[in-house]
Amino acid sequence: MTQLELPFARCVRRYLPRRLKAKIMLRQNGRCADCGTRLILGFFMFDHRPPLALREAAEDPNDPDRLAAICWTCDQQKTPRDLKEIAKTKRIAAKEEDHRQRLREKVPGRPVPSRSQWRKVQRSLRTGLQPKPIPGTAADPACDD
Numbered sequence: 143m144t145q146l147e148l149p150f151a152r153c154v155r156r157y158l159p160r161r162l163k164a165k166i167m168l169r170q171n172g173r174c175a176d177c178g179t180r181l182i183l184g185f186f187m188f189d190h191r192p193p194l195a196l197r198e199a200a201e202d203p204n205d206p207d208r209l210a211a212i213c214w215t216c217d218q219q220k221t222p223r224d225l226k227e228i229a230k231t232k233r234i235a236a237k238e239e240d241h242r243q244r245l246r247e248k249v250p251g252r253p254v255p256s257r258s259q260w261r262k263v264q265r266s267l268r269t270g271l272q273p274k275p276i277p278g279t280a281a282d283p284a285c286d287d
Contacts, residue, residue, distance in 0.1 A: 155194055156203050163188065166211050175210035176220070187217045195228045 166188065172181055175189070189212045194203055212220070240257060248254045255263065 154199070154203060155190075158188055158204060158209070162204060162206055162209070163211075165206055166209055169206075170211055174213040174216055176212050176216040179213055181211055181213060186211050186213050188212075189217065189220065193224045193228060196231055
């Protein structure tokens with residue numbers, strides 16, 4: 143798996159229509175969903191709960207029940223927590239996908255090597271397949287003049 147590939151599909155962010163924004167603001171009476179302070183026009187964010195990266199790809203990203211208006215201060219405090227949770231979920235999903243891939247490749251009756259065991263085998267194969275220098279030639283390190 144490369145760096146850009148994700149082990150799971152995720153929900154894609156879409157534009158929030160003005161009507162939806164107004165509906166959310168009316169539902170919250172113009173207050174922050176986290177701390178309850180009065181929201182000032184232009185100084186608040188619409189937050190996806192749970193974050194879009196943790197939702198299924200088929201889910202509606204603009205579901206009004208899963209959106210909340212929060213002040214900038216609450217957004218600044220919440221974003222690092224969300225990033226940690228997303229990273230943890232991706233690590234768990236990658237390990238699970240690796241485990242499932244190894245189980246698909248398993249031969250009945252033989253144990254499946256762990257990831258570290260498999261790397262060790264690959265490393266030994268790479269070093270074992272490199273050509274050894276012929277004694278007395280320029281490729282032999284003992285023959286340095």
